[in-house]
Structure formats: C-alpha cells, structure tokens
Amino acid sequence: MENISMNPNIIKDYEKRIIAAQQKVNYYKKLVNTYSLSRLGAFLLFVLVVVLCAIDNQYILLEVSTFLFIVLFGWLVSKQSKYEVEKTFFQNLQTVNENEIANMLTRSNIYDNGQEYYNEKHYYTSDLDIFGQSSLFQLVNRAATPLGNEKLATWLNVPSVKELILKRQQSVQELGSKLDWKMDFQASILFAVKQEKNQLKQLFAYLRIATAIPGEKWLISYAKIAPWLLLASIVATVFYHNTGFLIVLIALINNRITSSKGEYIEKADLVAGKMGKVLGNYALIFSMIENENFESEHCNAIAERLKSKQNGSVSANIKTLSKLINKLNIRLNMVLGALFNMFLLWSVKQVIAIEIWKRNNQQSLEDAFEAVAEFEALLSIAGLYINYPDWCFPEIADGDGYTLTAAGIAHPLINSLTRVENDYELNDTLKIDIITGSNMAGKSTFLRTLGINTILALCGAPVCAKSMRVSVMTIISYMRIKDSLNESTSTFKAELDRLQMLLGAVGGDEKVYFLIDEMLRGTNSVDKYKGSKAVIEQLIRKRGVGLVATHDLQIALLEEKYPDYVRNFYFDIQVKDGEMLFDYKIKHGECKTFNASLLLKQIGIDVDAD
Known part of the structure; x- marks a missing residue:
C-alpha cells in the first residue's frame, strides 16, 4: 500500500529527528560499554586483593577492600544504569519517529491495531473498518499502555457530547504544536507496548492492602543502627584483632532475621518485584505531564489530576515506590544481596518501607494512570493533525x-x-438520500x-x-x-x-x-x-x-x-471504446447507466445472446 497522504515537510522533520536520535544512541552505547568493562575490571581487582589478603592474613586490608569494592561497584552500576536509560530513550525516540514515516507511507504501525475491539454486532465499527488490520485504529493509534488503547477504542466506539468534542479539538491543536514533547512522551512510554496487560491491575490490588509485619517497630529501629554496628565492628577489629568474630555474629543474626521475614519479602517480590523499573518509567511519564505548561482547558485539567494529591505529586510518590522496589531487587544480585542482607538487613528494611508507603498512599492510583491514558488518546489524534495538515477540524x-x-x-x-x-x-x-449507480462506481x-x-x-x-x-x-x-x-x-x-x-x-x-x-x-x-x-x-x-x-x-x-x-443521488460511468471510466463523483438525480452487462462480457458471458 502506498502512502495515505504525503506531507514532505513533516517527513523531513521526522528524518532529522531520526538522525539526531541515532547519534545519541551511539554516544551512550559507548559509555555503557566503558562502564561495563570498568565493572568487570573492578571485580577482577577485588578478587586479586582477596587472594593476596588471604595469603598474607591481611584481614584488616580485606575488610577495607571489601567496603571500598561495595561502594565502587555500586557507583559503577549506578552510572551504567543511567546511561542504559539514556540509550534506551534515544533508541525509542528513533523508533517512534521511524514509525510516523512508515505509518504515513504504508499504514504500518508498531502500536496495537485494535483487533481485540472488533465486534461484528457493533452499530458501525465492523462496516467502517474502525478496528483490526488496515483499520482506522491502526492509522491513528499511538497508545502504548493497555489503558490508552482502551481509552482510544472507547472514543471511536461511542460519539462524545459537543462540549467534550470541542475541548478535545483544542487539546489536539495544542499538543500538535508540541511535537518535541509529543515524541519524547511516546519514546518514554514505549516500554509499555510489551507490558503484560494485567500487570498494573495486580499491582493496584497489592498496593490497596497494607500488611503489618510482626515486630515492625523494633525492626525499624534495629535496621537504623545495623550499619553503625557493622562500622563499629570493623573499627574494633582494627584495634583488637580478636574481635573479628563480631562481624560474623552480626552477619548471622541479620541473616536469621531476614530469613524469618522471607514470606513477606517473597510476596513483595512476586507482585512488585518486576515493577520497580516499570514504575520508574511511569514516574517519568507523570513528571513530563506535571511539568509541562498546558494552555488548553482539557489538557490542563488532566495534568492537575496528577499534581493535586494529598501526599504530593503522583510522579514523586511513584518514584519513591519505584526506588524502594529497586532497592529490594538488589537481593537478586548474589554478591551484593548477600552482603547487604548480612550487614544492613537490606530486604527487611525495604519491605517495611514499602508497607509504610502503602499505608500513606491509600488513595487509588487508577485515576493517575487513567490520566496518562487520556493523554495517549489525545496524542494519537494529534498525530493526524500533525501528519495531515490538509485535514480540517469539523x-x-x-x-x-x-x-x-x-x-x-x-x-x-x-x-x-x-x-x-x-x-x-x-x-x-x-x-x-437514495444513491443509485453502477457496480464499482463508488x-x-x-x-x-x-x-x-x-x-x-x-x-x-x-x-x-x-x-x-x-x-x-x-x-x-x-x-x-x-x-x-x-x-x-x-x-x-x-x-x-x-x-x-x-x-x-x-x-x-x-x-x-x-x-x-x-x-x-x-x-x-x-x-x-x-x-x-x-x-x-x-x-x-x-x-x-x-x-x-x-x-x-x-x-x-x-x-x-x-x-x-x-x-x-447517483454515481455513474463513462463508456469509451468499450472501456469503463469511473469518476467516483456523486451527482444529483438517479443513475441511467449501468455496467453489469459490460463486466460480464469482459469475462466471456454475453447477456444479449439468445
């Protein structure tokens, strides 16, 4: 299929954006590789130090080296992760810009085509090609989240009231003037295209039920002093060599405490464990909406739904939860997980913090994600306004x-x-209006x-x-x-x-x-x-x-x-030298020219034969 509607200027703009994004991808890819090699080098150096200290019985140097390795390795991981995020963003930015060009030229789309909303018994969606392959939804859709897809499908399934239609028109025009923001938003939320549809619903259910962990108060107090106990033990070992057993004792006690709360840790990891990075991505999306200045009434009202929360903005709260879950996920790293749990009571501390977050944020988060879905649907429509400037608002x-x-x-x-x-x-x-006309006339x-x-x-x-x-x-x-x-x-x-x-x-x-x-x-x-x-x-x-x-x-x-x-009204044909010519133009009156006989003759059937 050739292009639907050509707009050379916007295509050139998308092409420039693709080139710029690719350059950024290459830049951050080099940085990621550099820090990956640095991590490997730091680990090999640490192994060498451990071997040398064991040979010479240099336990103090081993303790100091271990502490420095943890700090250095954590910093390297943090920097590499930061550059990975930047690389992924620009890869996604390249992808969404390429998708706009492909959508204009061939109608292809990396987003869902709405096949699941196809319904032959609906008033019009089946007959008018609203959902499915080569459909209106496939042309329009730029929603990555399941909620965004549902929102756009609802808009196409049922006509809106006039007041809301006019508000959306204003919003679409404003978003159409924010092409940089639109493409950054689409790139930032592209991760949700591959997200499991029920993942958010499961998270909402988990967050609505806060659990009191037995012994929580004293665990909170002990978790605060655990790092200091470790530091005191290390210092004591420096001056009194026979006190090294204290470090082992603290590790055993903390390991026992962590094991006793394993049920709560596993439950949190099962539901929320996979969502740490995802929630961090959503926090960025919420922040993009909160920090953008909107002039249209509708966009501004949606953005306000994210800002006016009792415990601060949605982006800040989600970011906090994301960090807590990501901290809990450190337990999955065999080296850091073991060290952090033995000496810092790490997993127990994070699970308690998550439960406290749940109690302090009992308000439903569904409304916040609905706001994101609303923006996705508006941005989908804004794509038509941007890509096809010869179209009009009715x-x-x-x-x-x-x-x-x-x-x-x-x-x-x-x-x-x-x-x-x-x-x-x-x-x-x-x-x-009665429309008559020949076959294939339009x-x-x-x-x-x-x-x-x-x-x-x-x-x-x-x-x-x-x-x-x-x-x-x-x-x-x-x-x-x-x-x-x-x-x-x-x-x-x-x-x-x-x-x-x-x-x-x-x-x-x-x-x-x-x-x-x-x-x-x-x-x-x-x-x-x-x-x-x-x-x-x-x-x-x-x-x-x-x-x-x-x-x-x-x-x-x-x-x-x-x-x-x-x-x-009618559609007719012109017959010249036995050839049928269609102009596909509607005219007043009733049709006088029909083409069935001509079409049959073309396949060898003479309707006038006796």
Missing part, C-alpha cells in the same frame, strides 16, 4: 435537524494519490467515507475533508451482512436482525444516522424491492435520516412519492 452543529455537510471529503484510509473527494450537504433537516466507498469521517469528528479528531459540519449523532451501518455458522444464522436472518436493530434505534431520543448498502440481498428480487421499499417508508414515518445505496432503480421512485423527504 464544526459541531446544533439544531433539531440533522447536519452532515462536507466539502472535499474523502476516505482517510485510501491512498491520497488515488482517492476522490466529494461534496455533500445535509443542513439541519430530515432527509433520506457508492459503498462514499457511505464509508461519510461514516468514518463522522466517527473521527465526534471523537474530537480532524477529518479528511476541506471543511465539515456535523451534528452529534450515532451512526448505524447496514453494509457487510454475513451469515454465521456458529450461530446457525443465514444471511437473510442476519439482515433481519440488523434491520430490527436499526428500526429500534431510529425514532428514539438520540439522533441516529443510518448508512444502508444494498438492503435485503439474501432474498429474491421481488421481495427485495418490496421489502426495501417498506423499510424505507417505515424509516420515513419514524423520521429517520440517512443514506441508502441500491442497484434497484425502482427505489429511486420514492422521491416522487416523498418529494420533501427523499433525495436521489
């Missing part, structure tokens, strides 16, 4: 009637080099064009048109009706079920705009015409509004019977 119309007016409207999933723009006008009124595509752009418009996104005005209304489509072997449903029964759903929805309190493509295909031509005519007349009585595409010219005669309610 005006949301008021009025008792229905409005769906557009100039230069086209299908956003069709290549910009081949798609055809059309104009359409339904201005604060009640109408049913009827179905036009219905989908109006439908998919309306879905974009009513979630706050720009639309693929020069201008558009639209009422807040629910789309109901009747297009790809299929049988179901699993449900023992024939095509005709499936059509009847869809019609029943449509007729039940029309005439209610909410505005419903229907898109019907060739009604009652599962029956004979006589019943098809009679049934289609009866359905349309019932829709007229219910004051229904929408489009009906059909090959049956008799349906177009309803304009004569209901001149104030029914309008006729």
Whole structure:
C-alpha cells in the first residue's frame, strides 16, 4: 500500500529527528560499554586483593577492600544504569519517529491495531473498518499502555457530547504544536507496548492492602543502627584483632532475621518485584505531564489530576515506590544481596518501607494512570493533525435537524494519490438520500467515507475533508451482512436482525444516522424491492435520516412519492471504446447507466445472446 497522504515537510522533520536520535544512541552505547568493562575490571581487582589478603592474613586490608569494592561497584552500576536509560530513550525516540514515516507511507504501525475491539454486532465499527488490520485504529493509534488503547477504542466506539468534542479539538491543536514533547512522551512510554496487560491491575490490588509485619517497630529501629554496628565492628577489629568474630555474629543474626521475614519479602517480590523499573518509567511519564505548561482547558485539567494529591505529586510518590522496589531487587544480585542482607538487613528494611508507603498512599492510583491514558488518546489524534495538515477540524452543529455537510471529503484510509473527494450537504433537516449507480462506481466507498469521517469528528479528531459540519449523532451501518455458522444464522436472518436493530434505534431520543448498502440481498428480487421499499417508508414515518445505496432503480421512485423527504443521488460511468471510466463523483438525480452487462462480457458471458 502506498502512502495515505504525503506531507514532505513533516517527513523531513521526522528524518532529522531520526538522525539526531541515532547519534545519541551511539554516544551512550559507548559509555555503557566503558562502564561495563570498568565493572568487570573492578571485580577482577577485588578478587586479586582477596587472594593476596588471604595469603598474607591481611584481614584488616580485606575488610577495607571489601567496603571500598561495595561502594565502587555500586557507583559503577549506578552510572551504567543511567546511561542504559539514556540509550534506551534515544533508541525509542528513533523508533517512534521511524514509525510516523512508515505509518504515513504504508499504514504500518508498531502500536496495537485494535483487533481485540472488533465486534461484528457493533452499530458501525465492523462496516467502517474502525478496528483490526488496515483499520482506522491502526492509522491513528499511538497508545502504548493497555489503558490508552482502551481509552482510544472507547472514543471511536461511542460519539462524545459537543462540549467534550470541542475541548478535545483544542487539546489536539495544542499538543500538535508540541511535537518535541509529543515524541519524547511516546519514546518514554514505549516500554509499555510489551507490558503484560494485567500487570498494573495486580499491582493496584497489592498496593490497596497494607500488611503489618510482626515486630515492625523494633525492626525499624534495629535496621537504623545495623550499619553503625557493622562500622563499629570493623573499627574494633582494627584495634583488637580478636574481635573479628563480631562481624560474623552480626552477619548471622541479620541473616536469621531476614530469613524469618522471607514470606513477606517473597510476596513483595512476586507482585512488585518486576515493577520497580516499570514504575520508574511511569514516574517519568507523570513528571513530563506535571511539568509541562498546558494552555488548553482539557489538557490542563488532566495534568492537575496528577499534581493535586494529598501526599504530593503522583510522579514523586511513584518514584519513591519505584526506588524502594529497586532497592529490594538488589537481593537478586548474589554478591551484593548477600552482603547487604548480612550487614544492613537490606530486604527487611525495604519491605517495611514499602508497607509504610502503602499505608500513606491509600488513595487509588487508577485515576493517575487513567490520566496518562487520556493523554495517549489525545496524542494519537494529534498525530493526524500533525501528519495531515490538509485535514480540517469539523464544526459541531446544533439544531433539531440533522447536519452532515462536507466539502472535499474523502476516505482517510485510501491512498491520497488515488482517492476522490466529494461534496455533500445535509443542513439541519430530515432527509433520506437514495444513491443509485453502477457496480464499482463508488457508492459503498462514499457511505464509508461519510461514516468514518463522522466517527473521527465526534471523537474530537480532524477529518479528511476541506471543511465539515456535523451534528452529534450515532451512526448505524447496514453494509457487510454475513451469515454465521456458529450461530446457525443465514444471511437473510442476519439482515433481519440488523434491520430490527436499526428500526429500534431510529425514532428514539438520540439522533441516529443510518448508512444502508444494498438492503435485503439474501432474498429474491421481488421481495427485495418490496421489502426495501417498506423499510424505507417505515424509516420515513419514524423520521429517520440517512443514506441508502441500491442497484434497484425502482427505489429511486420514492422521491416522487416523498418529494420533501427523499433525495436521489447517483454515481455513474463513462463508456469509451468499450472501456469503463469511473469518476467516483456523486451527482444529483438517479443513475441511467449501468455496467453489469459490460463486466460480464469482459469475462466471456454475453447477456444479449439468445
């Protein structure tokens, strides 16, 4: 598939960002390698010192060397980890910029295509290609988190109210002007693409239940003095060689205490152990939102939800929890874990600190993560605003009637080099438009064009048109009706079920705009015409509004019977030298030229033969 819409300027901008990110990746990769070799060198030097001290019985030098090694090794690990984070960020930044270009050129996307939200029984998402492969969701989505995907899917599943649509439009325009921030945000949260979907839910459940560890008060006090006891023992050994057993005694006592609290340590590690680094990443995301200055009302309100917490900002609290979990994870390092637990009561100290954090942060964190999801959905829509500047933000119309007016409207999933723009006008009124035309002339595509752009418009996104005005209304489509072997449903029964759903929805309190493509295909031509005519007349009585595409010219005669309610439109063909030429342009009136005979002749069937 070629490009959807070309914007050479933004592509060049993405290419510059890719080059700059790659340079940073190379820089930090060298630093990471340098500190990795330094760690190896420090460890080998420490082993050499241990051997020499053992040979010469230099126990004091061994103790000092061990202490210095712990400090040095910890510092080297810290520096390497810092540069690893920077390298990963710029790798992700390169990836998200490359993805924007690929998405514009080929519609591919590293983010989820929304297949899990595909539902054939939904009002319109199946017929209008909202979810799944080569869908609108695949074009739009830039959400890395499961909650972000769910948020965007909800926006595309249900139309929003006018006030919220207008707020989102303002937010999208503001975020579109913050391209640096947008791409940094996407790079920083890209880790969540591979995150287990239930991981956060399990963490929330764990954090909501604080546990009192037996003997917690004295353990807190002892953990504070444990390092000093170790230092005192080392000093004593310097002056009194026969006191070296104190170090061994402290190590045995601390090891016993740590073992006795193993149940609590293992539980914390099982649920939260894998989340230390992830929470640290989320803390950065929260911080990016908290520290950014937003002018739009909607963005500012979302950001405030992260700042106005009882115990400080969300980013600060999450960062604290992340550090505690990461400190607990030091126990997984065989060398440092053993030393820290024996001499600093390390694991017990961190588990107690985590439980205290849980008690002091009982407020739900779900709202904070919902705020991140909201930004992900807004940034997804902002991508359309940035990448396709020829698109427009629609005006949301008021009025008792229905409005769906557009100039230069086209299908956003069709290549910009081949798609055809059309104009359409339904201005604060009640109408049913009958569209007749030849096979492959563009009827179905036009219905989908109006439908998919309306879905974009009513979630706050720009639309693929020069201008558009639209009422807040629910789309109901009747297009790809299929049988179901699993449900023992024939095509005709499936059509009847869809019609029943449509007729039940029309005439209610909410505005419903229907898109019907060739009604009652599962029956004979006589019943098809009679049934289609009866359905349309019932829709007229219910004051229904929408489009009906059909090959049956008799349906177009309803304009004569209901001149104030029914309008006729058509798509036609031009036949030159036996070749069919399509312009895919909608016109007023009913179609006079059909192409079925020509198409059959092309495959060797002469319909005029006796």
